[in-house]
Each structure stands twice: as C-alpha cells, then as structure tokens.
Amino acid sequence: MANISIxxxxxxxxxxxxxxxxxxxxxxxxVLIVITGRGxxxxxxxxxxxxxxxxxxxxxxxMVIYGAAYQLVPVIFERPLSSSRLAFSTYILLTLGTCxxxxxxxxxxxxxxxxxxxxxxxxxxxxxxxxxWMTTKDVEHLFELRLYFTLSAxxxxxxxxxxxxxxxxxxxxxxxxxxxxxxxLHAHVGIxxxxxxxxxxxxxxxxxxxxxxxxxxxxWLYVSIILINLGLVLFLLDGYTHPVGLRSLIFGVIxxxxxxxxxxxxxxxxxxxxxxxxxxxxxxxxxxxxSLLFAFFTLPMVVQQQFGSWVNLYFVWLFxxxxxxxxxxxxxxxxxxxxxxxxYKDLNGTxxxxxxxxxxxxxxxxxxxxxxxLALFVMAIAVAFKLKWLxxxxxxxxxxxxxxxxxxxxxxxxxxxTL
Amino acid sequence: MKIDLTKPEAFEELKAxxxxxxxxxxxxxxxxVDMGLIYHLDLTDPSCIVVTMTLSSAYCPMGxxxxxxxxxxxxxxxxxxxxxxxxxxxxxxTPDRISEEGKILLDRG
Numbered sequence: 001m002a003n004i005s006i007x008x009x010x011x012x013x014x015x016x017x018x019x020x021x022x023x024x025x026x027x028x029x030x031v032l033i034v035i036t037g038r039g040x041x042x043x044x045x046x047x048x049x050x051x052x053x054x055x056x057x058x059x060x061x062x063m064v065i066y067g068a069a070y071q072l073v074p075v076i077f078e079r080p081l082s083s084s085r086l087a088f089s090t091y092i093l094l095t096l097g098t099c100x101x102x103x104x105x106x107x108x109x110x111x112x113x114x115x116x117x118x119x120x121x122x123x124x125x126x127x128x129x130x131x132x133w134m135t136t137k138d139v140e141h142l143f144e145l146r147l148y149f150t151l152s153a154x155x156x157x158x159x160x161x162x163x164x165x166x167x168x169x170x171x172x173x174x175x176x177x178x179x180x181x182x183x184x185l186h187a188h189v190g191i192x193x194x195x196x197x198x199x200x201x202x203x204x205x206x207x208x209x210x211x212x213x214x215x216x217x218x219x220w221l222y223v224s225i226i227l228i229n230l231g232l233v234l235f236l237l238d239g240y241t242h243p244v245g246l247r248s249l250i251f252g253v254i255x256x257x258x259x260x261x262x263x264x265x266x267x268x269x270x271x272x273x274x275x276x277x278x279x280x281x282x283x284x285x286x287x288x289x290x291s292l293l294f295a296f297f298t299l300p301m302v303v304q305q306q307f308g309s310w311v312n313l314y315f316v317w318l319f320x321x322x323x324x325x326x327x328x329x330x331x332x333x334x335x336x337x338x339x340x341x342x343x344y345k346d347l348n349g350t351x352x353x354x355x356x357x358x359x360x361x362x363x364x365x366x367x368x369x370x371x372x373x374l375a376l377f378v379m380a381i382a383v384a385f386k387l388k389w390l391x392x393x394x395x396x397x398x399x400x401x402x403x404x405x406x407x408x409x410x411x412x413x414x415x416x417x418t419l
Numbered sequence: 420m421k422i423d424l425t426k427p428e429a430f431e432e433l434k435a436x437x438x439x440x441x442x443x444x445x446x447x448x449x450x451x452v453d454m455g456l457i458y459h460l461d462l463t464d465p466s467c468i469v470v471t472m473t474l475s476s477a478y479c480p481m482g483x484x485x486x487x488x489x490x491x492x493x494x495x496x497x498x499x500x501x502x503x504x505x506x507x508x509x510x511x512x513t514p515d516r517i518s519e520e521g522k523i524l525l526d527r528g
Contacts, residue, residue: 075480209476212447212514212525274514275447275525337480340445348488349442350495356445 010070010081012342017091018067019335020413022327023406025059025098030398032106037395038388043307044315045180047108053319054105057190058098058121061323062156065198066090066128068334069149073135076145076205082134086127093124110170118164125160129153144221148201151229155193162186177240180306185239192232192255195323200224200262207266210282210333213273220265227258245303252299259292280362280369284329287373291321312383320398321376328372328405336360336412343417359415364408371401428462431497435460435468438496442488445481449524455516456485458507467501468493473512 032055033040036048044053070087074080081087100117104110132153136146163186169175175182204221208214231254238247295317301310340356347353375397382390422432439457440450451457454475461469470489474482486504493502517525 072480078477209479210446212475214513274517274522337445341481341484344445345484345487346491348445348484349438349490349492350488353443355443355448357448 010074010087011084012338014081014084014087015067015071015338016413017088018063018070019331019409021091021095022060022063022067023402023409025055025063026324027399027402027406028102029055029060030395030402033398034392034395038391040312040383040391041309041386041388044311045183045307047105051102051105053315054098055102056319056324058094058101061195061319061327063094063098064327064331065195066094068202068330069128069132069198071334071338072202072205073132073149077136077139077142079135079139082131086131090124090127090131093120093127097121097124110167114167114170115164118160118167122157122160122164125153125156129157144218144225145201145205147222147225148197148204151225152194152198152201155189155197155232159186159190159194162189178243181239181243184244185236188235188239189232191318192228192235196255196259197225197228199323199326200228200259204262204265206330206333207285208269210275210277211269211273212275213269213271215265215268215272217265217268220261224258224261224265227261228255231255231258246300248303249299252296252303256296259296280365281329281333283369284325284372287376288322288325288329291317291325291376295322309384309386313380316376316380316383320379325372325376328368328401331405331409332357332360332365332412335409339412339415343415360408360412364404364411368401368404368408371397371404375401431462432460434496435462435493438492439470439489441492442485444475445484446479447525449521451485451489453518453521453524455518455521456512458510465500467503468497469503469505471505471507473507475512477508 029052032048032052036052039046039048040052042049044050070081097117097120100113101121104114104117129150132149136149139146162182165175166179166182166186169179169182173179231251234254235248235251238251295314298310298314298317302314305311336356336359339359340354344353375394378390378397379394381387382394422429422436426432436452436457440452442451443449444451444454444456447454451472456474457470457472459469459471461471470493472486472489474485479485486506489504490502493500
C-alpha cells in the first residue's frame with residue numbers, strides 16, 4: 001500500500017445528514033416564501049421574515065457548510081476529524097435549534113423557546129469551532145487556509161452569541177443600544193465573517209482543484225483575509241457607536257477589496273488551468289459571485305434606507321443569489337463524490353464503474369439551473385418594484401427549484417450499487 | 420509514459436501500464452496514465468511491482484480510491500506479486516504531465 005496515508009475522509013454518518021437536512025430546510029424555506037407573500041415587501045424585522053431568513057441562513061446555508069467542512073477539512077489538512085461524535089452532535093444541536101428558532105419567530109413566541117433555540121445553535125457553533133480547531137491545530141502548512149477556516153468559525157460563534165443575546169433582549173430588554181442596530185451587526189458578522197470568509201477559503205482550494213489550475217499568488221489570499229477582517233472589525237466598532245450610514249460604505253469597500261484580492265488568486269488559477277470546464281455547477285458559481293457583486297453595488301442605496309426595496313434587494317442578492325447559487329452548484333461537486341467513494345472506491349481499477357457525475361441526473365441539474373436563473377431574476381424584479389403578482393410567480397418558481405434539487409439529492413443519496 | 424523495450428521486463432511493464440489505464444480519476448474521468456500520475460514502474464524484482472506515483476494534489480478527495488484502484492488492477496493482472504505503491508509529492512504534478520490524449524479528453528487538446 002501507499003507509504004503516505006491519504007485516507008482521511010470522515011464517516012458517512014458525519015456528513016450525509018447535513019446535506020439531506022439542508023435540502024429539506026431549503027424546501028421549507030421556499031414554502032414559507034409562498035405563505036408569507038407580500039409580507040416580504042415590508043420591514044425585515046417582522047416575525048415571518050425573520051423565520052424565513054433564519055431557515056435560509058441556518059437550515060440551508062450553515063447546515064450544508066458544516067457538512068461540506070467536515071468532509072473537506074480532513075482532506076485539505078490531511079488530518080482525520082478530531083471527533084466524529086462532536087461533529088455529529090453539532091448536527092443535532094443545529095437542527096433542533098433551527099427548528100425551534102423558525103417556529104418561535106414564525107409565531108413570534110418570544111421567551112424561553114426562542115432562547116433555547118438560540119442556545120442550541122450557539123452551542124453547535126462552539127462545538128464546530130472546537131472540532132475544527134482540534135483537527136487543524138498541528139498543521140504547519142496551508143496557513144492561509146487555516147486562517148480562512150478558523151476565523152470564519154470564530155465569527156460564526158460571534159454571530160450566534162450575538163443572536164442569542166438579541167433573542168434574550170426581546171423579552172428581557174437589557175441592551176442599551178437599539179435592537180435593530182445590533183441586528184444589523186449580527187447579520188453582517190454572519191454574512192461577512194462566517195459565510196464570505198468560509199466560502200472564499202473553501203473556494204481558494206476547490207476552484208484550482210476543479211480547474212486543474214495553479215497559482216503562486218498565495219500572498220493575495222493573506223491580503224484578502226486581512227482586508228475582510230479589518231473591514232468587519234471597523235464596521236463593528238463604528239456600528240456599535242454610530243448608526244449604520246454612509247460612512248459604513250468605507251468598510252464595505254475594504255471588504256470588497258478583500259474579495260478582489262481573492263479573485264486575483266482565483267483568476268490566476270483560471271489562466272493557468274489545464275481543464276476547460278464550464279459545466280452547470282461552475283455556471284452556478286459564476287452567477288453566485290455575480291450576485292455578490294450586485295449586493296456590493298446596491299450598498300450605497302442600502303445604507304441610506306432603514307427598510308425598503310433596496311434593503312430587500314440586497315438580501316435577495318446575498319441569500320438567494322450568492323449563498324444559494326453556490327450551494328446549488330457545489331452540492332453536486334461534493335455529495336456524489338462521497339457516495340461514489342462509499343460504493344465504488346474498492347472497485348476502481350477492477351471493472352467499468354460509473355463515475356460520480358453519473359450518480360445524479362444531469363437533466364434535473366440542467367432544469368435546476370434554469371429554474372434558479374428564472375427564480376432569482378423574477379424575485380429581484382418583484383422585490384425591486386414591489387410587484388405582488390410577480391412575487392408569487394417567483395415564490396412558486398423557488399418551490400419548483402427546491403423540489404428538483406431535493407429529488408436529485410435523493411437520487412444521489414439512495415443510489416444503489418448494481419455491480 | 421515511456422517503456423524501454425530492450426529491458427527483459429518490458430512485456431510485463433507494458434501489461435502493467437495497460438492495466439493501470441483502467442484506473443480512472445473519478446473527478447476528471449480520464450485514466451491515471453494519461454493524467455501523468457504514474458512516475459515509474461519497477462518490475463526488476465520478480466516477487467513485487469513497485470509503483471512510484473503521485474496525485475494531482477495532496478488533498479485530492481479521490482486520492483484514496485485512485486491508490487486503491489492501482490493496487491486492485493495490478494493485483495488482478497499479477498496475482499503472484501506483491502504491489503508496493505510509493506506515493507510521492509516530488510516532483511510535484513503539473514498539468515504539463517497530461518498526455519495529448521488526456522488533453523483532448525479534458526477539452527484542451
């Protein structure tokens with residue numbers, strides 16, 4: 001056998017539940033959009049909108065990122081997960097906590113139930129941080145990737161702790177600052193510190209792998225990390241002492257510069273690639289990052305509004321365009337490979353076996369892509385111009401998209417080996 | 420990968436290379452010989468085959484299955500020999516090692 005151990009992938013039970021559950025939460029989220037309807041046009045601080053946003057941010061985004069991280073971190077850092085049990089317990093805590101939180105927000109039952117949900121999610125984030133830290137603490141190389149993963153986990157803990165404090169503050173007011181102002185900080189620590197940083201870190205490793213590309217410009221990744229965290233810390237310090245306003249744009253620009261530095265590295269990998277792929281999963285990623293740019297472009301209008309079309313559009317680009325688009329594509333770059341490894345790893349080289357991309361339906365993936373484009377475009381127009389009838393069209397398109405996505409996930413997960 | 424036909428073990432080496440062409444990189448869908456992952460085959464010892472190979476990256480999620488595939492296919496073809504796999508990271512694999520056939524398959528011919 002090989003004299004270098006490369007068998008580091010975690011057990012199936014650690015990773016699969018995250019992918020399956022996130023798909024279910026995505027479906028729930030789309031149904032909630034239909035039920036809420038024109039309520040989405042109003043202020044973001046309303047029970048049903050809070051429930052929808054948390055079903056998306058926690059049940060969909062965070063859930064699938066946990067699963068993908070538990071799969072990728074051992075492979076990238078060449079260390080087995082420090083504890084599969086702890087990793088699995090983060091799944092239980094996150095799932096229960098998210099269900100409680102969605103229920104309490106939807107019915108606006110402020111009190112113990114909401115706080116319990118927040119507490120479970122906060123514990124889950126601490127355990128995730130601990131598992132990640134213990135897995136990678138002895139790794140001396142790949143320092144820039146460690147920074148991306150560790151700092152994003154730290155900001156996740158910060159986000160969940162702040163969220164828990166906000167939940168407590170709702171029924172036992174103790175914060176001296178405006179609840180809505182702190183809510184803005186809570187949302188942006190989650191978006192920039194957790195989602196953005198983790199996605200950029202994973203992308204810095206995955207995209208070169210998919211493209212068979214290389215770049216020596218890793219210094220740009222360090223600059224990217226510094227700028228993103230600098231922008232976020234300054235935003236938090238400023239946001240705690242002043243209301244979010246035009247001045248906050250400076251911090252948004254610093255974060256944008258961080259994303260551009262990351263893009264320099266990725267573009268260099270793209271130029272020096274051996275593989276010319278533009279499959280549907282990569283198209284999803286392209287649209288996703290385009291949506292992130294759109295979100296940045298809307299910032300000058302967003303900071304001048306307390307609520308309204310620009311704020312809603314901003315969240316559409318971030319949550320539905322950027323995060324959702326990326327997950328919809330990347331799921332089929334990770335999940336089929338896990339299942340393939342499970343069924344066919346031992347048969348490789350002995351007979352003709354199906355490849356991972358044959359485990360899911362290309363046709364469904366293609367339908368998913370066009371539904372995603374349609375749903376995002378129609379949603380953006382409906383929200384921007386407050387068109388009620390168009391919002392219903394968009395909402396039903398999201399439901400159709402979620403159904404197609406979940407069907408394809410089911411096809412992969414329940415794949416049967418025929419050889 | 421070049422085979423010196425003047426060597427006494429050339430036939431076996433050819434047989435081994437053909438066997439290794441059955442091992443696919445699951446992500447890319449091309450075989451590992453055309454990928455340039457096999458650096459050297461040593462069949463001078465009649466009791467074993469020593470394969471010196473690499474992976475496209477040290478953190479290739481499919482690395483385990485590829486190494487397993489090499490062992491499987493060679494064991495099938497040479498049931499009486501031990502298979503020894505030296506997984507190395509030097510020289511580092513670069514896309515330049517992909518064969519012309521491999522490049523065509525990767526749409527970069």
